[in-house]
Amino acid sequence: xxxxxEVKDLTKHFPIKQGIIFQRQIGAVKAVDGVSFEVEHGETLxxxxxxxxxxxxxxxxxCRLMDPTSGTITFDGRDVGTQKGDGLKALHRDMQMVFQDPxxxxxxxxxxxxxxxxxxxxxxxxxxxxxxxxxxxxxxDRVGLNPEHYNRYPHEFSGGQRQRIGVARAIxxxxxxxxxxxxxxxxxxxxxxxVLNLLRELQREMGLTLIFIAxxxxxxxxxxxxxxxxxxxxxxxxxxxxxxxxLPRHPYTGALLSAVPVPDPTxxxxxxxxxxxxxxxxxxxxxxxxFHTRCPKAQEKCSQDEPxxxxxxxxxxxxxxxxxxxxEIATRLPVAxxxxxxxxxxxxxxxxx
Amino acid sequence: xxxxxxSVQELRVAFHSDDGIVHAVDxxxxEIGAGKTLxxxxxxxxxxxVSSLTTLGLTxxxxxxxxxxxxxxxxxxxTLPDDELRKIRGNDIAMIFQDPLSALHPFYRVxxxxxxxxxxxRHVSKSAAKARAVELLELVGIPDPKRRVDQYPHEFSGGMRQRAMxxxxLANEPKLLIADEPTTALDVTVQAQILALLADxxxxxxxxxxxxxxxxxxxxxxxxxIAVMYAGRIVERxxxxxxxxAPQHPYTWGLLSxxxxxxxxxxxxxxxxxxxxxxxINRPSGCYFHPRCPYVRDAHKRVDPRLEPANGSTGHxxxxxxxxxxxxxxxxxxxxxxxxxxxxxxxDASPSPAIPAGATPAAEESDGTDSEPSxxxxxxxxxxxxxxxxxxxSPYIGPExxx
Numbered sequence: 096x097x098x099x100x101e102v103k104d105l106t107k108h109f110p111i112k113q114g115i116i117f118q119r120q121i122g123a124v125k126a127v128d129g130v131s132f133e134v135e136h137g138e139t140l141x142x143x144x145x146x147x148x149x150x151x152x153x154x155x156x157x158c159r160l161m162d163p164t165s166g167t168i169t170f171d172g173r174d175v176g177t178q179k180g181d182g183l184k185a186l187h188r189d190m191q192m193v194f195q196d197p198x199x200x201x202x203x204x205x206x207x208x209x210x211x212x213x214x215x216x217x218x219x220x221x222x223x224x225x226x227x228x229x230x231x232x233x234x235x236d237r238v239g240l241n242p243e244h245y246n247r248y249p250h251e252f253s254g255g256q257r258q259r260i261g262v263a264r265a266i267x268x269x270x271x272x273x274x275x276x277x278x279x280x281x282x283x284x285x286x287x288x289x290v291l292n293l294l295r296e297l298q299r300e301m302g303l304t305l306i307f308i309a310x311x312x313x314x315x316x317x318x319x320x321x322x323x324x325x326x327x328x329x330x331x332x333x334x335x336x337x338x339x340x341x342l343p344r345h346p347y348t349g350a351l352l353s354a355v356p357v358p359d360p361t362x363x364x365x366x367x368x369x370x371x372x373x374x375x376x377x378x379x380x381x382x383x384x385x386f387h388t389r390c391p392k393a394q395e396k397c398s399q400d401e402p403x404x405x406x407x408x409x410x411x412x413x414x415x416x417x418x419x420x421x422x423e424i425a426t427r428l429p430v431a432x433x434x435x436x437x438x439x440x441x442x443x444x445x446x447x448x
Numbered sequence: 449x450x451x452x453x454x455s456v457q458e459l460r461v462a463f464h465s466d467d468g469i470v471h472a473v474d475x476x477x478x479e480i481g482a483g484k485t486l487x488x489x490x491x492x493x494x495x496x497x498v499s500s501l502t503t504l505g506l507t508x509x510x511x512x513x514x515x516x517x518x519x520x521x522x523x524x525x526x527t528l529p530d531d532e533l534r535k536i537r538g539n540d541i542a543m544i545f546q547d548p549l550s551a552l553h554p555f556y557r558v559x560x561x562x563x564x565x566x567x568x569x570r571h572v573s574k575s576a577a578k579a580r581a582v583e584l585l586e587l588v589g590i591p592d593p594k595r596r597v598d599q600y601p602h603e604f605s606g607g608m609r610q611r612a613m614x615x616x617x618l619a620n621e622p623k624l625l626i627a628d629e630p631t632t633a634l635d636v637t638v639q640a641q642i643l644a645l646l647a648d649x650x651x652x653x654x655x656x657x658x659x660x661x662x663x664x665x666x667x668x669x670x671x672x673x674i675a676v677m678y679a680g681r682i683v684e685r686x687x688x689x690x691x692x693x694a695p696q697h698p699y700t701w702g703l704l705s706x707x708x709x710x711x712x713x714x715x716x717x718x719x720x721x722x723x724x725x726x727x728x729i730n731r732p733s734g735c736y737f738h739p740r741c742p743y744v745r746d747a748h749k750r751v752d753p754r755l756e757p758a759n760g761s762t763g764h765x766x767x768x769x770x771x772x773x774x775x776x777x778x779x780x781x782x783x784x785x786x787x788x789x790x791x792x793x794x795x796d797a798s799p800s801p802a803i804p805a806g807a808t809p810a811a812e813e814s815d816g817t818d819s820e821p822s823x824x825x826x827x828x829x830x831x832x833x834x835x836x837x838x839x840x841x842s843p844y845i846g847p848e849x850x851x
Binding site: 117125145146224253255283284285286288289291292310311313314316317335337340343350351352353354355356357358359360369370371372373 | 472491492605606607608634636637638639640641643646662663664665666667668669688689692693702703704705706708709710711714715716717718719720721722724725
């Protein structure tokens with residue numbers, strides 16, 4: 096079967112302009128710079144990276160909320176970049192997005208009912224008066240909101256409930272693809288799990304393909320089948336979750352994983368691999384390997400030849416000349432990672448005794 | 449303990465709002481010794497920030513009602529006059545705020561803001577203050593401090609701004625540093641740098657740190673002791689090993705099992721805490737956690753739990769009405785991956801009427817804040833758990849969702 100989404104050499108450059116009346120371009124912020132990946136039907140792909148690595152821009156390009164500078168995105172056999180008018184509208188029916196901030200992504204002057212029914216209005220679906228309301232209330236019930244709250248306004252809901260409204264709106268048209276851009280990072284820890292479980296449940300029931308963007312590596316590991324790590328507009332490593340979190344080959348992935356605090360005071364005494372400095376400006380990224388300025392393993396070659404994504408031992412695909420060795424992985428990563436329990440125990444029924 | 453640097457006893461902070469009295473902090477007590485790190489963990493609205501702002505007198509105002517005692521080196525910070533407190537604030541006790549972009553003044557150079565902190569408390573020349581500012585920026589690891597000192601906050605990256613904030617807090621070598629969500633707005637890599645910096649500075653300068661966060665991973669990394677707050681109260685307090693090794697409160701269990709962890713098997717279901725934090729105006733009766741607690745019994749809706757030693761150890765205290773043995777059994781069950789339904793049955797299987805010695809029935813508890821006569825609480829034991837919650841509480845976000 097062909098993949099649902101195929102992205103090839105996707106780039107998005109934002110021009111930097113100077114001058115007041117006669118503007119001329121003096122440079123470009125290379126937010127996304129040559130990204131290629133595929134997503135299968137029903138799969139969950141995670142995209143992680145630091146602030147400014149281009150993960151949100153990638154999401155917006157995928158949904159054609161922005162026009163790419165170059166490169167192609169093929170969604171379900173259609174070229175996303177060239178769709179116009181009715182074609183674009185039909186495309187948007189199949190791909191929907193859940194946004195990060197549940198406070199600013201809902202119109203404060205509209206009721207929940209009209210927010211969730213807006214996709215129906217746009218696409219002219221369920222036009223009977225009672226029919227539309229019934230559909231919306233079904234959706235509210237589906238995401239765990241009380242259907243009686245149809246006429247309430249967003250400010251009457253808590254952050255977690257608002258994010259559920261956002262999810263209800265996104266699944267209203269029964270899309271094939273759901274792009275979730277940091278859907279839980281604005282929520283309290285106890286509420287995060289509720290929304291994550293809802294997304295997984297919906298995915299199972301509706302056969303959704305999910306692209307899940309987050310900076311929290313533990314959440315991404317929990318949600319995703321495959322994970323792509325981005326750095327300065329490029330994918331530096333992509334692998335299945337199991338491989339990426341146990342045998343990461345790119346030093347940047349290693350550093351990210353090593354930086355995650357583990358809530359276990361006994362296992363936390365490990366040698367930390369701390370990255371120094373900040374992410375360089377995407378307007379003027381380092382030459383060749385973009386990570387060489389902060390990389391603990393950088394050598395002369397890294398500032399001259401750009402490494403390409405290629406298969407490394409263990410099954411990961413990484414862009415690095417000097418990938419991490421097994422010993423390095425063992426010393427850098429949380430001790431806890433190496434002593435993973437094999438599989439969750441099946442629940443026993445004699446628990447009440 | 450007399451050697452405690454800061455000793456907080458029965459602190460209560462309430463704000464009068466148009467909707468009613470907000471009981472932000474409801475009788476919390478803790479102590480922190482010199483050079484130690486205390487982590488305060490809780491969700492938004494649990495009162496963790498208000499309690500620390502009160503340490504610096506930042507919640508004083510006509511609508512705030514502050515009670516209790518906060519002894520810092522023998523002086524009570526609550527009754528201290530403003531001008532006396534001002535000498536302590538930024539000098540002996542300093543604070544790092546969550547959002548460095550809004551905590552730094554955008555119109556002033558970073559150096560000028562640092563110099564102000566120094567000159568307010570010390571009579572030093574401008575040039576000496578500037579030299580100290582450069583030294584501080586260097587201390588917190590900002591490259592090229594001589595040039596950076598003359599830059600504005602917008603020229604700094606997020607991590608550097610947080611470092612500048614830390615430099616400002618350290619300006620007068622405080623004995624106590626309060627860090628309110630110091631890494632929440634930062635990337636993991638920068639977060640790791642900042643935490644390492646704090647630990648390093650603590651070792652070098654010997655200051656005590658109170659770190660406030662909702663991230664259990666962060667406190668596990670740096671705290672010696674942890675206090676878990678819920679709805680304005682400390683529900684559990686103990687050393688980091690105790691809290692993570694043998695947590696006793698159902699809320700702490702909930703926090704621990706609702707976050708995905710890198711060291712747990714992949715695909716393990718998350719068990720969220722159902723519902724949402726209670727309103728601090730209309731608080732639930734009895735145990736404040738009972739509407740969200742999976743192990744609730746009828747008695748818990750009426751009886752207010754007190755902090756009492758868990759398992760005989762005096763340091764580890766917990767406010768929960770379940771018996772020790774039941775709590776131990778449930779925690780073992782959670783760790784071995786039993787499903788929530790089985791765990792709930794574990795709580796029910798044991799005899800319920802016993803009320804632990806440290807607890808007082810709500811009728812005797814006079815917090816003086818509830819307008820309802822306390823007897824009626826005992827009478828309405830049949831009332832549904834969610835009754836006293838605010839009207840927007842949806843029955844749909846309930847225990848059935850923990851599936």
